[in-house]
Amino acid sequence: MSSTAQPEDHSDGVTIRPAVLDDADALGQLHVDSWHEAYAHLVPDRIRADSEEHLAERIEVWREMVALHDRTLVAEAPEGLVGFAGAGEPDELGLPLLALYVRAHWWGSGLGHLLFEATIGGAPSYLWVLEPNKRAIRFYENHGYHPDGAFQHAEEGLHIRMVRP
Known part of the structure; x- marks a missing residue:
């Protein structure tokens, strides 16, 4: 994936393209x-509320990330980014x-799947996933990943590492 990647249009009106500032x-x-949608029943309300309170900081992080590298893709539908x-x-x-999120x-x-393929494709890769997030774990297992035994604790809970050779 690179900043020279061309937008990819899909029949459902969605365009997958590199993120811009x-x-x-x-x-x-x-x-x-x-x-919030993905973790509604998986993390405490106070943690979800905290992320909303820090929206301005998150936007600044996104500005920096998009400016520094070209490894973020967005899916844009007629209603905006989805x-x-x-x-x-x-x-x-x-x-x-590092991240794969789609509106519920x-x-x-x-x-x-389209975002995953456009970002990772068939490359050897790995990710961290919140352990109780069975939906995400199944998604990644369907893409060839398996837990490798590594884990890390975070405020929202236990994350397990999944790898795909």
Whole structure:
């Protein structure tokens, strides 16, 4: 994936394209909204509320991320941004998938798969996923990932690492 990647249009009116600086505000709001949707029953209310309180900071982080590298893709539908995915720099484990979020009303539409393919494709890669998030774990297992035994604790709970050689 590179900043020279061409937008990819899909029959459902969605375009997958590299994120640009003008997306930062919408990306920040999308990140908070989709995080809330994905973790509504998995993390305490106080943690979800905290993410909303720090929306301005999240937008600034997105400005910096988009300005510094070109590894974030967005899915844009007629109603605006509906998903995003981002990868880090490859390392000894492969390409790290840092984020993949889609608005809840797009779950099951295939959009997550399209974002995943556009971001990671068939590359060896890994990611961290919140352990009780069975929906996400199944999604990644369907894309060839498996837990490798590594874990880390975060405020929202236990994250497990999943790898795909």
